[in-house]
Amino acid sequence: MAIPSISELIILKALWRQQPLSAREIHQQIEDELGWSYSSTRKTLERMLEKGSVRQATLHGVQVYEAALEKVGTLATFAHDFGTRVMEMATPFPVNMFTGSKLVDDTELAQLEQLLQDWPDNDGGAK
Known part of the structure; x- marks a missing residue:
């Protein structure tokens, strides 16, 4: 799975909380967090739609978006990438650092762990 950019992740998090949502x-x-103009959003x-990260539909005559990327799998990809590429860890990323997160509930935390x-490459060590 390709890792979304930080700004794409912020959009995905908005959609994971509630979807579908219009671009507006x-x-x-997200505008307070990113400080963007509406056109940047x-x-x-549009880029996320091309990548397949979001889906678009029409609801009551308005274009709306839904996350096409599953939350727990996407977060696992981010955590694994951070653990291996940034922290150079050869062992699985410790999921207990996510305890207390507002983004995942206990069931999702267990799935993430x-x-x-x-x-797949946990036995191979960090690259």
Whole structure:
């Protein structure tokens, strides 16, 4: 799975909290965090649509977006990348650092831990 950019992740997090959302609704949720113009939000959504990170539909005559990337799998990819590439860890990333997160509930935390433990190259060490 390709790792979304930080700005794409912020959009995905807005959609994971509530979807579907229009581009305007997404922008209202992320504008304080990113400090972007509405056109920047639209452009990023277009790129994400091309990458397959979001899906677009029409609801009551309005274009709306939904996350096409599953939350736990995407977070596992981020955590694994951070653990191996940034922290140069040869062992699975410790999921207990996510305890207390507002982004995942206990069930999702358990799924995240399992994904990180079962990562295909965990026995191969950091690269």
